[in-house]
Amino acid sequence: MLRNNSYYLLFFLLYFSTGVYAIEQTNSLLTDIDKPNIILIVADDLGFGDLGINGSTQIKTPNIDKLAKTGVNFTEGYVTSPVCSPSRAGFMTGKNQVSFGYDNNIGGSQLGFDPEFLGLPISQKTIADYLKPLGYINGLIGKWHLGDAPQFHPLKRGFDEFWGYTGGGHNYFPSEPDGKRYNIPIQSNYKTPNPLTYITDDVGNECVDFIQRHQKDPFFLFASFNAPHTPMQAVAEDLALYEAIPDKKRRTYAAMVHRLDVNIGKIMQALELAGVAENTLVVFISDNGGPVDSNASLNAPYRGQKGILLEGGIHVPFIMNWPKKLPTGTVYNKAVSTLDFVPTFMEIAGGKVSESDNFDGVNLIPFITKENKVVPHPNLKWRFTISAAIREGDWKLVRLPDRLPMLYHLPTDTIEQNNLALKEVAKTEALLKKLGTWDVHLPHPVFLEGAIWKRRQLGLYDAEYPVTQPNNE
Numbered sequence: 417m418l419r420n421n422s423y424y425l426l427f428f429l430l431y432f433s434t435g436v437y438a439i440e441q442t443n444s445l446l447t448d449i450d451k452p453n454i455i456l457i458v459a460d461d462l463g464f465g466d467l468g469i470n471g472s473t474q475i476k477t478p479n480i481d482k483l484a485k486t487g488v489n490f491t492e493g494y495v496t497s498p499v500c501s502p503s504r505a506g507f508m509t510g511k512n513q514v515s516f517g518y519d520n521n522i523g524g525s526q527l528g529f530d531p532e533f534l535g536l537p538i539s540q541k542t543i544a545d546y547l548k549p550l551g552y553i554n555g556l557i558g559k560w561h562l563g564d565a566p567q568f569h570p571l572k573r574g575f576d577e578f579w580g581y582t583g584g585g586h587n588y589f590p591s592e593p594d595g596k597r598y599n600i601p602i603q604s605n606y607k608t609p610n611p612l613t614y615i616t617d618d619v620g621n622e623c624v625d626f627i628q629r630h631q632k633d634p635f636f637l638f639a640s641f642n643a644p645h646t647p648m649q650a651v652a653e654d655l656a657l658y659e660a661i662p663d664k665k666r667r668t669y670a671a672m673v674h675r676l677d678v679n680i681g682k683i684m685q686a687l688e689l690a691g692v693a694e695n696t697l698v699v700f701i702s703d704n705g706g707p708v709d710s711n712a713s714l715n716a717p718y719r720g721q722k723g724i725l726l727e728g729g730i731h732v733p734f735i736m737n738w739p740k741k742l743p744t745g746t747v748y749n750k751a752v753s754t755l756d757f758v759p760t761f762m763e764i765a766g767g768k769v770s771e772s773d774n775f776d777g778v779n780l781i782p783f784i785t786k787e788n789k790v791v792p793h794p795n796l797k798w799r800f801t802i803s804a805a806i807r808e809g810d811w812k813l814v815r816l817p818d819r820l821p822m823l824y825h826l827p828t829d830t831i832e833q834n835n836l837a838l839k840e841v842a843k844t845e846a847l848l849k850k851l852g853t854w855d856v857h858l859p860h861p862v863f864l865e866g867a868i869w870k871r872r873q874l875g876l877y878d879a880e881y882p883v884t885q886p887n888n889e
Contacts, residue, residue, distance in 0.1 A: 446766035448551055448634055450766075451550070451551065451552070451765055451766060452634070452695045452696060452697050452738065452740070452741075452764055452765070453634060453635050453636075453692055453695065453696040453697070454547070454552075454635070454636045454637070454696070454697050454699075454761050454764075454765070455623075455636075455637045455639060455683065455696060455697070455698045455699070456543075456636075456637070456638050456639065456699050456701075456757065457639045457641070457680060457683070457698065457699065457700045457701075458504075458559075458639070458640050458700075458702070458703050459641055459643065459644070459676060459700070459701070459703070459733075460585075460640075460641060460642045460643060460644070460645035460702070460703055461645045461646075461703070461704065461706055461707050461711055461713065461722060462643075462644060462673065462676075462702035462706060462713065462732075462733065463702075463705065463706030463708070463713030463714040463715045463716075464702075464705060464706070464714075464715045464716070464718060464728070464731060464733060465714040465716035465717065465718075465885060466669075466670075466673055466706065466713055466714050467480055467481065467733055468480075468481040469481045469484045469485070469489060469733075470733060471716065471717070471885050472714075472885060473885060474658075474661065474670065474885065474886055475670045475673050475674065476674060476677070477674075477677040478677065478681075479677045479678070479680045479681035479684060480677050480680055480700060480733070480735070482684075483680070483684070483700055483735050483737045484737075485744075485745055486737060486739070486744050486745065487698075487735055487737030487738065487739075487742055487744070487745075488735065488736045488737070488742050488743070488746040488747075488784055489735055489746070489747050489748070490734040490735070490736070490748045490752050491747060491748070491749050492731075492748075492749055492750060492752065493732055493733070493734020493752050493753075493754075494730050494731055494732065494734075494751065494753050494754070494796055494807075495701070495702075495703060495704055495730050495732050495753075496512055496513060496730075496753065496754060496755060496798065497513065497704065497730070497798065497800050498704050498705060498721075498722055498723050498724055498725060498729030498730050498798075498800060499521040499704055499722060499723055499800070500521060500561050500645075500703050500704060501518075501520075501521045501522045501561045501562065501584065502514075502518050502519065502520065502521060502800070503703045503704050503754070504561055504562055504703060505536050505562060506518075506754060506755055507543075507701075507755065507758075508536065508542045508543055508562065508758075509536070509540045509541065509542060509543075509758065510543075510755055510757065510758025510759055510773070510776065511540065511774060511775060511776050512755060512776045512797070514799045514858050515858060515859070516537055516539070516540055516859065516862075517537070517858075517861050517862035517863075518537075518861075518862065519799060519800065519801060519861040519864075520800075520801060520861055520863060520864050520865045521584075521865050521869070522534060522535070522561065522562075522563065522584065522863070523865035523866055523869070524866065526863070526864045526865070526866065529863045529864060531863075532565065533862045533863055534563060534564075534565065534863050535562055535563015535564070535565055535567070535568030536562040536563055536568055537862065538568070538572075541574070542573045542574050542575075543636065543757065543758050543761055544570075544573060544574025544575045544636060544638075545573065545574035546574075546758060546761070546762050546767065547574070547636045547761065547762070547765055547767075548574050548576075550634075550762075550765045550766055550767050551633075551634055552634050552635060552636045552765065553577075553633045553634070553635045553636070554574055554575045554576050554577070554635070554636045554638075555575065555577040555579075555626045555630070555635065555636070555637050555638065556570045556575045556577070556578045556579075556580060556638045556640060557578075557579050557580055557619050557622045557623050557626060557637065557638070557639055557640065558579075558580045558581075558619045558640035558641055558642060559580060559581065559584070559586070559640040559641070559642050560578075560580060560581065560582045560583075560640070561582070561583060561584045562582075564582045564583060568582075569582065570582075571605055577604075577605060577606050577626065578603060578604065578605055579602065579603070579604040579606070579607070579609065579622045580602060580603065580604075580619075580640065581600055581602060581603065583597065583598075585597075585598050585642055585645050585647075586598050586600070586642055587599055587612075587615070587649065588612075588614050588615045588616065588642075588643075588647070588649040588650075589612060589614060589615075589649060590611050590612045590613075591612060602618075614651050614675070615642060615643075616641060616642075616643045616672070616675045616676055616679055617679060619639065619640075619641050619642075620641075620679025620683060621682070623637060623639045623679075623682075623683050623686070624682055624683060624686040627683070627686045627687060627690055627692075628686065628690060631690035634765070636761070639683060641676055641679070643672045643673065643675065643676040644669055644672040644676065644711055644713065645711070646707075646710055646711055648665055648668045648669065648672070648711060648712075649668070649672070650668045650671035650672050650675065651671070651675065654671035654672070654674050654675050655667060655671045657671065657674060658670040658671050658674070663712065665711070665712040666712040666886075668712075669711050669712045669713060680700070683698075684698070693739065694739045695738075695740045696738070697737070697738040697741075697742075697761075697764065698735075698736070698737045698738070699735065699736050699737075699757065700733065700735040700737075701733060701735075701754060702732040702733055703732075704722050704730065704732065705721055705722050705727075705728045705729040705730060705731065705732060706721060706722060707721050707722035707723065708721040708722075708881060708882070709721065709876075709879070710722075714882060714885070714886070715727075715728035715729075715731075715881070715883075716882060716883050716884055716885055717830050717831065717883055717884070718731055718830065718831070718832075718883065719831045719832050719833065719881045719883055720876070720877075720881060721876060721879075721881065723869075723872070723876050724803065724873055724876045725798050725800060725803045725804070725805040725814050726814065726877065727812075727826075727830070727832060728881060730798065730805075734752065734754075736780070736784070741764075741781065741785075742781075742784055743784070743785070746784065748783070748784060750783070750791045750792060751791070751792070751793055751796055751807060752780060752783075752792055752793070753776075753777060753792075753793065753796055754777075755775070755776045755777030756777035756778055756780045756792065757777065759773075759775050759777050759778055759779045760778075760779045760780045760781060762779075763779045763781070764779075764781060778792050778793070780792060794808065795807060795808035795809075795850065797850075797854050799855060799858065800873075801865075801869065801870055801873060802816065802817055802870050802873055802874060803815065803816055804851055804855055805851070806850060806851040806854075807826075808847060808850070810825055810827050811823065811824070811825060811826070811843060811847065812824050812826055813837075813844065813847040813848065813851065814832075815851060816874065816877065817874075818874060820835075820837055820838070821837045821844055821847075821848060822837060823835060823836045823837040823840055823843060823844050823847070824836065831883050
C-alpha cells in the first residue's frame with residue numbers, strides 16, 4: 417500500500433511540475449523557427465525633415481526610405497523625451513521613464529543625489545531582459561547612455577554581447593588608448609576591438625557580423641548609431657557628395673546622415689544574404705528631434721528641436737518593416753510611442769504581456785493590421801525638467817514655468833505658432849487637469865543634470881526655427 421501511495425505521489429508530483437512548466441511555457445508559444453528576429457536601429461539626433469520620406473531633397477537616404485516604402489511609416493511617431501538618455505530609458509523598458517524618476521539627461525551627479533543611481537534603475541527590466549527567457553540572443557552595438565557604473569552595464573541588463581561605449585557620444589575617428597569622454601576606447605566582451613576607422617561604418621560592420629554569427633538563432637540586435645550626433649565629423653568622400661551645400665556644418669551633417677543610410681543598407685543586405693530578411697522585424701527611429709543649433713539638422717515641418725517638447729523635439733521618424741507580417745507601403749497616422757516597442761517585441765517573440773508588467777506601451781501589430789480599430793493611446797504625456805506636455809487626439813498642450821499654457825490644434829497648426837489656450841478655455845483646463853493629475857503622482861527624479869540646462873531649454877522655446885526644406889543649391 418505504501419508503495420502504491422508513493423507511486424501516486426510521484427505521479428502527482430510529475431504531473432504537477434509538468435503543468436507548472438506548461439504554464440510557464442505559455443510565455444513562449446512559438447518555436448525558434450517561427451520567432452522573428454528583431455533589429456532596433458536608432459539614429460542619434462537625426463532631424464525629422466532630413467529623410468527623403470519626410471520631404472528632404474537635399475540629403476539622400478534611399479535605404480531608410482525603402483524601409484518605410486516597403487513597410488509601415490508612422491507619421492505620428494513620438495519619443496518619450498526630447499533628449500537622448502531618458503528617451504532610451506523609455507523605449508528600453510516600455511514604461512514612461514519619469515514613472516521611475518528618470519526625468520533628466522545623464523550629465524554628472526549633482527549635490528544631494530547618490531551617484532550610485534546615475535543610470536537606468538536596476539529595478540527596471542530592459543527589452544533584452546524580456547526577450548532572453550524567450551530564447552533570444554541579445555546584442556548591443558554602439559551607444560548605451562544608460563549609466564557608466566558597473567551595475568548599469570548592458571551585459572548586466574540582459575545583453576549577451578556588447579560592442580560600443582557606455583557614454584552619450586563618441587568621436588567618429590580613432591580613439592586614444594587612455595582617452596576620456598568622446599575619446600574612450602571601444603568595449604567588447606566577444607572580441608578584441610579593432611581600431612576605429614569611422615565609427616558609423618564600424619557600427620554597421622559589427623551589426624553585419626552579429627547577423628552572420630547568429631542567423632540560425634532568434635536574435636535581438638540593438639543597432640545604436642551615434643550619427644549624426646556631434647562632434648561634426650565626416651569622411652572626405654561623403655563631404656564631396658554634398659559640396660554644393662554652402663554652410664559647412666550643414667554639409668558635414670548631410671554627409672554624416674548619408675553614411676548612416678549607407679550602413680543601414682549594409683544591415684538590410686546582410687539579412688538578405690543570411691536568408692532571414694522575410695522574418696525579421698526592423699524598426700528605425702531617432703532618439704529625439706534634431707538639435708538644430710548644434711548639428712544643423714532640420715525638423716521641418718515642425719518647430720522646435722532637441723531639448724524641448726514642441727514637435728521638433730519629440731516627433732521623430734518612426735518605421736517598422738517586417739515582410740512576413742506587415743503590409744507593404746502602409747502609412748499609419750495615429751499617434752504612437754516608442755513605449756510600444758517592448759510589448760510589441762515581447763508578443764511577436766511568443767511572450768505574453770500582463771497587467772503586472774505595468775507597461776505604458778501597447779503591441780502595435782494589431783493596430784497596423786486593423787485587427788484593433790481603436791487608437792493605440794487615448795493620450796500621450798511628457799515631463800522633462802522644466803516642461804510638461806500632453807497630446808490627446810488632435811490637441812496638444814505644453815506647460816512651462818514662465819508663461820501661460822500653450823494649446824495647439826495640430827492638424828491646422830503643424831508649426832505650433834497659434835496658441836489657442838485663451839480661446840479654448842475648456843479644452844485648456846481639461847488637459848491641464850489630466851497633465852497635472854499625472855504629474856503629481858510621479859516620483860522625484862533619481863538624479864538631476866546641471867541647472868544651466870533649465871535656462872537653456874526655456875530659451876529654446878522662443879528661438880526661430882526653419883520649418884521648410886532648403887533649396888538644393
